[in-house]
Amino acid sequence: MWLDPRNPQLNKNGELHHLLSIDGLPADVLRQILDAAESFAGVTQREVKKVPLLRGKSVFNIFFENSTRTRTTFEIAAKRLSADVINLAIAQSSTSKGESMLDTVANLAAMQADMFVVRHAASGAPYLIAKHVGPDIHVINAGDGRHQHPTQGLLDMFTIRHYKKDFTQLRVAIIGDILHSRVARSQIHALTTLGCPEIRVISPRTLIPADIKSLGVHVYHDLREGLKDVDVVSTLRLQNERMQGALLASGQEFYKYYGITPDKLALAKPDAIVLHPGPMNRGVEIDSSVADGGQSVILPQVNFGIAIRMAVMSIVAGSWRG
């Protein structure tokens, strides 16, 4: 009420300037990204995969937390847009020498950066960076704590749209560690914004955060009940460290009650698709026969991820003329 209600991602014309969260983005911005990705998906099939939209621009991948897949797909996407890409794994460099995150960022900005792709273990870190960079620098959140992983959420939407066309007729189930999942939060906001009428989250009570219903989802604790007649099955990675504490008894028990197996998947609609953001724990959240089965779209997701990141980077940079 008292504090600045402005959406720090959008410029005064309502255009995307940073991509920090799906939360707060209007549906037409999401559709613009998905449509742009559609055209870039064609580029990735061509023999010459480069377009000059970011020629002369410098993209800094600043990863305060380790990542292979996300960093790599951002790198490929930036290179296909003809940008210069600099990868920094900060976990092993400056901050371990005591430099603050904002000092690190200020130094990189002084190297004429045009775009920062940021991953950080603390929720909200990209907001802080976005607040402190100059008006010509764009910040893209590549995953912050438990908060958001917007490009993952968008590539999941791209995948769903690719296979299912219309969001307004879908029933989507998200299964697993909702509590710690930035992917789940991005998916939920994207789905509600795009008009998906029924989103279910399925997990034991320990992995469902408080008041999750306020995000517009239905809560299920019984996997069989929750999977009934759904069109999309989105599984989440269960991180090993979660099984060390008191949130869960064991990976085996989780698999028994919440793992996606062929017989459970059979409860969903016959043409339901299965998503997973990777990396997968086979035999924990998903059975290999499902992960590699005919309903799995896990590998196409990875390929779409490049197109989505090309779309996001060219749109925030203002070089996309769709």
Added chain:
Amino acid sequence: MKLHIKGGRLIDPCNSVDGTHDLFIAAGKVVAVGNAPAGFTANHVIDAAGKIVCPGLVDLSARLREPGFEYMATLDSEMDAAMAGGVTSLACPPDTDPPLDEPGLVEMLKFRARNLNKARVYPVGALTEALKGVRLTEMAELRESGCVAFSHADVPLTDHQVLYYAMQYAATFDIPVWLRPQDATLARNGVAHEGQVATRLGLPPIPVCAETAALAVILLLARETGARVHLCRLSSAEGINMVRRARHDGVKVTCDVAVHHLHLSELDIGHFDPNCHLIPPLRSQRDRDALRKALAERLIDAVCSDHCPVDDDAKQLPFSEAEPGATGLELLLPLTLKWAEEDNVPLATALARITSDAANLLGIDAGHLSVGAEADVCVIDAGRYWTVEPATLKSQGKNTPYSGIELKGRVTHTLVGGQVAYELK
């Protein structure tokens, strides 16, 4: 030095005074209210027409950061802030470095504060040595040195046996024990109220049961030991209900709330504003409304600034990594007035919560303007609007959720012991 504060609306809640009365001060004391004593000739007259004249404010919790955290704030800077906020008496928590667990440290702090001739400082001593939760401090000795109560500040005291013994020991000497109810294990890693905002932002949660579970233990031990327990910074509606029931059952317990929690809720975290990273966490609007109501009903005895100056480096971090706390000394009065205006609480009642009621909890002779009392006085322009600009705050801590917010009510004069220690330019 003889002073005449003329034509103001004198509100002295302790003496049920609320009306246009002049105040006469000589030799540092109040010598008359209403008519001048015979032969009184003032050296200085303060024209208080259109203003409120009340006792200097008494703040139950203001971190001064000395000793040990001078990079965050110093006694000099924070005493200036206290004066600008009209705060003439304040209690400071023991979580300095080293913690206030030895008479020498307490005496030094009091000596340094006295020399500045501004607010009167009442240290709250550490309940255990170095706040480690293992050995009790020499509470009786420390009280002789000037400690008014004993607490564990925000440092977890997880060992219930130590807490039990500490309360028994304190009860032996009728020493007040101040505790902030939060179960450290239930709150582990948490930074925000467990609710829709923490869920949306992906912030590790602190559930309400972290407060209520701790309250259950404290209230049981208070009943068992008969210790004089004061609960610091309640944050939840359920916590208030527990205190209400305990009082109804005859447990002698008092409590306070931080002024921020009367106005802000989890929603104000917005886009990860680290200035809203507070201890205890800002909870739901329902909790906030319950706190406001309980303060009006005096179920909550007093409101404090919970002043926590933090340096920029420690605040310019992602929400969960940022040092918690907000600066508050200069905002205690306008934010209390704001609460009173919004909830139709009589001005005298509102001022009582930051003067006489707080002084009672501290067990000090302050917060009133009886004839013969120390002339600690605050003159307020209650209708004056001003905008909170961090850079212009006297406190070294510029960390405030109210940056850019317009507030009503400003201190124009602060008197300590009959001396004008602050005058608004």
